[in-house]
Amino acid sequence: SQELEQSPQSLIVQEGKNLTINCTSSKTLYGLYWYKQKYGEGLIFLMMLQKGGEEKSHEKITAKLDEKKQQSSLHITASQPSHAGIYLCGAPGGANSKLTFGKGITLSVRP
C-alpha cells in the first residue's frame, strides 16, 4: 500500500521568512493534492499536481512534483500568520481515487 511521509513534522518560522515542506511517497505518484487545515476545521484545497516536473503557484504558495513523481514540495514565500495551520498531502492510489494522506505538517508563523 502507498505511504506518504511528510517532513518536517512541525515547523516554526518568523513572519516574512520563506519555507519549504515536503511529501515523499513510497510509490510513484499519479496525482498529488495539497490541503491546508486549520485546527478543528475542515480541509481547504490548495493545489493538485499530476505531471512529473509540474509546478503550480497560487498567491505566495508554490507546489512542485518532481520528475520521478515520488516527491512533492510546497514552498511559501514571505510567510504570514495566515499561513499557519496543518498542511496535508494526499495521493490517489489504486482503484476509486480514494486518497491516502500523510500525517500532516504543523506550521506556526511568529509575528
Added chain:
Amino acid sequence: NAGVMQNPRHLVRRRGQEARLRCSPMKGHSHVYWYRQLPEEGLKFMVYLQKENIIDESGMPKERFSAEFPKEGPSILRIQQVVRGDSAAYFCASSIGQDYGYTFGSGTRLTVV
C-alpha cells in the same frame, strides 16, 4: 453554490448510543467519500459511495459502522453502539467523478463520553 455541508458540526454521544453523521455533497456531485481523522493520526479513508451504491468500503470497520447515500437526501454515516475509540473528526468529501478532485466538508467532531 454551497460547498459540502456536514452536520452536526459537533456531536456528543454516550457509550452505547448511536451516532448519525450527515453529508450533503456539492450540487452536481454524485460521488461521496468519508474519511476519519483520529487524534495524532492522519486522515484515513473509510468508504466511497455513489447514489444508492457502496463502491468501496475497504476502510470501514467490520462492525458497528455503516454508510448510505440514498437517491434523495444526504449521505449518512452511522455508528452503532459507540465506544470511546470512535471519538474523532469525520470528514466527507464529494466529487463530480473520479479524477476530478475533491471538495471537503468542515467535518463532524464526534466525542464519546
